Amino acid sequence: MKGATIPALVAVAVLALLPGLRASAQEKKAAPEEKVDGYAEWHAGNCVVADGQKVCPAPQSRFKGGGQAKDIASVPLGYELKAKGRRLGDGSLLADEIEAKPNSGKALFEKEVRTATDEAETRAKTLGRFVQGEGAKEQTIGKLYESGPYVERVRGIVDSLLPPYLHPEDVRIYVIENKEWNAFAMGNYSIYVFTGLLDDMDDDEVAIVLGHELVHATHEHTRKEMKRQMWVQLLAAGLVGASETIEDKNKRAVAQLVTVLGATAYASGYSRDMEDQADRVGLRYAYEAGYDISKGPRLWNRFAKKYGEGSKVANFFFGDHSRSAARATKLEKEIAFNYPDGPKPGGPVRVAHRPAPAPRATASRTATVPQTAQALVSPAPGGAGKRQEIRPGMTPDEVRKVLGAPQKEVVFGEKTGWSYPNLTVVFQRGKVVDVKF
DSSP, rough: OTOOOOOHHHHHHHHHHHHHHHHHHHHHHHHHOOEEEEEEEETTTTTOOOOOOEEEEEEEEEEEOTTTSSGGGGTTTOOEEEEEEEEOTTTTTEEEEEEEEEOOOOTTTTHHHHHHHHHHHHHHHHEHHHHHOGGGGGGEEEEEEEHHHHHHHHHHHHHHHHHHTOOOOGGGEEEEOOOSOOEEEEEEEEEEHHHHHHHOHHHHHHHHHHHHHHHHHTTTHHHHHHHHHHHHHHHHHHHOOGGHHHHTTTTHHHHHHHHHHTTTGSSSSOOOOHHEEEEEEEHHHHHTTOOOGGHHHHHHHHHHHHOTTTTTOOTTHHHHHHHHHHHHHHHHHHHHHHHHHHHHOOOOOOOOOOOOOOOOOOOOOOSOOOOOTTTOOOTTTTSSSOOOOOOOOOHHHHHHHOOSSSEEEEEEEEEEEEEOOOOEEEEEEEEEEEEOO
């Protein structure tokens, strides 16, 4: 470089920097813009969790707020939230644009969905069974349970999954006697779970399934699917409408669609985007409650093994899901982005409605009673004085009547252990299978 002029040296320096500049551009290109479209469900410092993602404002982000939302930190939970940005290394979304507004509760079809699903719920309760179809096409899916051990288990899990802006009394729980692996939620926050799913899955897996179903309700998928199908029908019929006022201009067409889709919208299948959102946000619900979300990908593989990879996985979720392998891959990516350290510390948060602890009973071992089969226990104070026993096959309610509420509950795989001062009762699929001293 001897004798080189200053301009020449500058040119050489610029050329030397070009690879780095190109690399920066390539890195930026490698992180494509992503969008979030959901509801604000948790606050995390100056960030908010929406659509299952942690959304944080970029230094110069543009914020558009309605109602009480003045900036991202002040967005009330339950508000609609949209954002655009790029994924950071820690999995959060650095948003350049954020929009938040109240959920008015007056969107197109919202009233119709509530009315239709209320009617479907009332019908099932009146019949004491869940049915599909009417008249000659009516088909019984299974007996309906409104109480009992199955319902108690689901109640506890669902309560722990609810985002903070919802309350347990907003949700009704039903269990359907049917051996298939299935669950669904209606637009009025009534949730239905099949006994087959509860019998064959542990609490972590059930939480992932119910988290998915809960999202269909919290994110108004029934209403949005009805709106989407309405536009398809109206376009096919050559009807013209404008934005949300279409209900007034085409009342007859809307009424017909409500009749067709109404109470059975949950069974008509949601779009793939909605199903993927339910997987994604449902995983967040399960994570925030402390369940083991790492079981998500394996769970879909279990469904594929049971029902076949190419099908809609029987009636599971009543939806047009992606193939199980694709769903597992998406959840693996979601876990890598947002939950690299696995389950949230502390284990499942259980807020099930349990009765007040009864006076503790004392336990005794006898040579005539196998240790792992049953335990003779003394009656609680004030009882009739008759000694009772914990036998295989007893339900949680029956055990509570004898021993009272457990000091501690531990879930391990498909089994649940209830700890008392001198023994532990082990349940599997809602029945006693072992007693350990």
